[in-house]
Amino acid sequence: MEKAATYLINHRIRPSVQRMAIMKYLLEHKTHPSADEIYLALSPSMVSLSKTTVYTTLKLLTDHGAAQMITIDEHNACFDADTSTHAHFLCKSCGNIYDLFSQKDSKEVLPFDLEGHDVTEMHYYYKGFCKNCISRKDE
Amino acid sequence: MEKAATYLINHRIRPSVQRMAIMKYLLEHKTHPSADEIYLALSPSMVSLSKTTVYTTLKLLTDHGAAQMITIDEHNACFDADTSTHAHFLCKSCGNIYDLFSQKDSKEVLPFDLEGHDVTEMHYYYKGFCKNCISRKDE
DNA sequence: GTGCTTGCAAATCGTTTGCAATAGC
DNA sequence: GCTATTGCAAACGATTTGCAAGCAC
Numbered sequence: 344m345e346k347a348a349t350y351l352i353n354h355r356i357r358p359s360v361q362r363m364a365i366m367k368y369l370l371e372h373k374t375h376p377s378a379d380e381i382y383l384a385l386s387p388s389m390v391s392l393s394k395t396t397v398y399t400t401l402k403l404l405t406d407h408g409a410a411q412m413i414t415i416d417e418h419n420a421c422f423d424a425d426t427s428t429h430a431h432f433l434c435k436s437c438g439n440i441y442d443l444f445s446q447k448d449s450k451e452v453l454p455f456d457l458e459g460h461d462v463t464e465m466h467y468y469y470k471g472f473c474k475n476c477i478s479r480k481d482e
Numbered sequence: 483m484e485k486a487a488t489y490l491i492n493h494r495i496r497p498s499v500q501r502m503a504i505m506k507y508l509l510e511h512k513t514h515p516s517a518d519e520i521y522l523a524l525s526p527s528m529v530s531l532s533k534t535t536v537y538t539t540l541k542l543l544t545d546h547g548a549a550q551m552i553t554i555d556e557h558n559a560c561f562d563a564d565t566s567t568h569a570h571f572l573c574k575s576c577g578n579i580y581d582l583f584s585q586k587d588s589k590e591v592l593p594f595d596l597e598g599h600d601v602t603e604m605h606y607y608y609k610g611f612c613k614n615c616i617s618r619k620d621e
Numbered sequence: 622g623t624g625c626t627t628g629c630a631a632a633t634c635g636t637t638t639g640c641a642a643t644a645g646c
Numbered sequence: 647g648c649t650a651t652t653g654c655a656a657a658c659g660a661t662t663t664g665c666a667a668g669c670a671c
Contacts, residue, residue, distance in 0.1 A: 359626065359669090379660080393628040398661065414556045415605075418636095419660060430594040432601070443594040453592060455569040455582040455606065461616055462571070464609040466554070467594065471602040498644090498651065518635075532653040537636065557661095558635060 346370060350424075354409040364389060365400045369410055369424040375431070375440040377419045415440060415468040430467035436476040443469065485509060489563075493548040503528060504539045508549055508563035514570070514579040516558045554579060554607040569606035575615040582608065 347367035348358040356362060364385055368376070376384070382397045401422055404410035413421040415433045421440060423431075430443040453465075486506035487497040495501060503524055507515070515523070521536045540561055543549040552560040554572045560579060562570075569582040592604075 357625080357670095361627075377660090391628075395629075395662085396627055399627085412556065414553045414607075417551065417553045417559055420556055430592075432596070432599050434599070435602070441597070441599070443596065445593045446595045453569075453606070454584045455608075456585045457571070457582065457608070458580070459613040459616075460571050460573070460580070460608070460610055461612075462608045462610040463574070464607075466605075466607040466609070467592070468553075468605040468607070469594075469596070469599070469601045469603065470605075472600045474598040477598075477600055496645095496650080500652075516635090530653075533635095534637085534654075535652055538652085 350409060354404075354407040356403060356407050356409060361389070361392060361396050362400050362403070364392075365397060366404065366409065366424070369404075369422060373423075373425070373442065375413055375421040375423050377421050379419065381422070411464075413440070413466070413468075415466075415470070428465055430469060432469040432471070432473065434473035434476055435470055436472050439473060441473060443467075489548060493543075493546040495542060495546050495548060500528070500531060500535050501539050501542070503531075504536060505543065505548065505563070508543075508561060512562075512564070512581065514552055514560040514562050516560050518558065520561070550603075552579070552605070552607075554605075554609070567604055569608060571608040571610070571612065573612035573615055574609055575611050578612060580612060582606075 345363065345367070347363045347370060350370065351358040351362055351366055365381060368381055368385060378394070378397050378401055381401075382392065382394045386392050401410065401412070404422070405412050408426060410422050410424050411426045413423055413431055415421070415431050416438075425442070429445070432441040432443050433439075434441070484502065484506070486502045486509060489509065490497040490501055490505055504520060507520055507524060517533070517536050517540055520540075521531065521533045525531050540549065540551070543561070544551050547565055549561050549563050550565045552562055552570055554560070554570050555577075564581070568584070571580040571582050572578075573580070592606075
C-alpha cells in the first residue's frame with residue numbers, strides 16, 4: 344500500500360483519493376507549503392480538486408496529529424507532516440522556511456518555566472536571513 | 483513626561499496623541515492584545531481614532547523595536563511591548579496568552595542548531611490548557 | 622440509503638491600500 | 647507652507663460556511 348494511505352490509516356483518517364494526494368504531497372515536500380501552494384501543485388493532475396477540500400483536509404490532518412500547522416508567517420498558515428519537536432526558521436529575504444533540529448549534545452528540555460500549565464504543543468520559530476541569502480549578498 | 487512618550491522617543495518614533503495612547507495601552511496591558519482589542523479599548527475615549535491608525539502604529543512600533551508581533555494565534559496577530567526574549571503560552575480553552583520566562587538556573591541558549599543562518603527574531607510558543615482552566619475543570 | 626466527503630459560490634473577517642483631510646513644526 | 651500623520655471607504659486575500667451533489671460501505 345502507498346505510504347500516504349498507511350500514514351492516514353495510522354492516524355485514524357479514511358484515505359480518500361484527495362486526502363492521500365495531500366498527505367503524499369506533504370510527506371514528499373518538506374518545504375512547509377501553504378494550503379494554496381498544495382492546491383496549485385495538485386490541481387493540474389486533480390482537476391476536480393477544490394481549495395475547500397485542501398483546507399478541510401489540512402484541518403483534519405492537524406486535528407489527528409498527522410501534520411502540524413505552522414504560523415511563523417503571519418500571512419498564511421503552513422503545514423508540516425513532521426510532527427516531531429523541531430524548530431523552524433523563516434528567511435525574511437527569500438521567504439523559505441527551514442527545519443532546525445536539536446544539537447546532539449543538548450537537552451530536550453527548554454529553559455522556560457511552564458508554571459503549571461498543561462502543554463500540548465510547542466512551536467519554536469526563528470526569523471532572520473538564511474545562509475543562502477547571506478552568501479548571495481556577499482557576491 | 484509620560485512614560486509612553488519617553489518610550490516612543492527612545493525608539494525614534496514621533497509621539498503623536500494616537501501613538502502615545504496605543505503605546506500606553508500596550509505598556510499597561512500585558513494581555514497581548516490584538517489590533518482590534520486595542521481599537522475597541524481606546525475608541526470610547528478617542529472617538530476619532532481609526533482602526534487604520536491602530537494598524538499602522540502597531541507596524542511602526544514593531545519595525546522600531548518598541549513592540550513585538552506575536553503570531554501564536556493563527557486568527558489574529560497580537561502585540562507585546564516587552565521585546566525581551568520570553569516565551570508565550572496560549573490556552574486553547576480560554577484563549578488567554580501568558581508570558582513564560584526563563585528558569586533561573588538554565589542557559590539562555592536554546593538547543594537548536596542554527597546552521598549558519600542569521601537570526602534576528604526568536605519566538606517560542608506553547609499551546610495547551612492553562613492552570614486556571616485545569617482547576618476550573620476539576621471542580 | 623444513509624452518512625461521510627467533496628466542491629462550488631458566497632460570506633466572513635483581519636489587514637492593507639488609495640487618497641483626501643488634518644495637524645505640527 | 648511643507649511634510650508627516652490620520653481616517654474614511656474600498657479593496658484584498660486567506661479562510662470558513664451553507665448547501666447541494668457525489669461517493670462508499
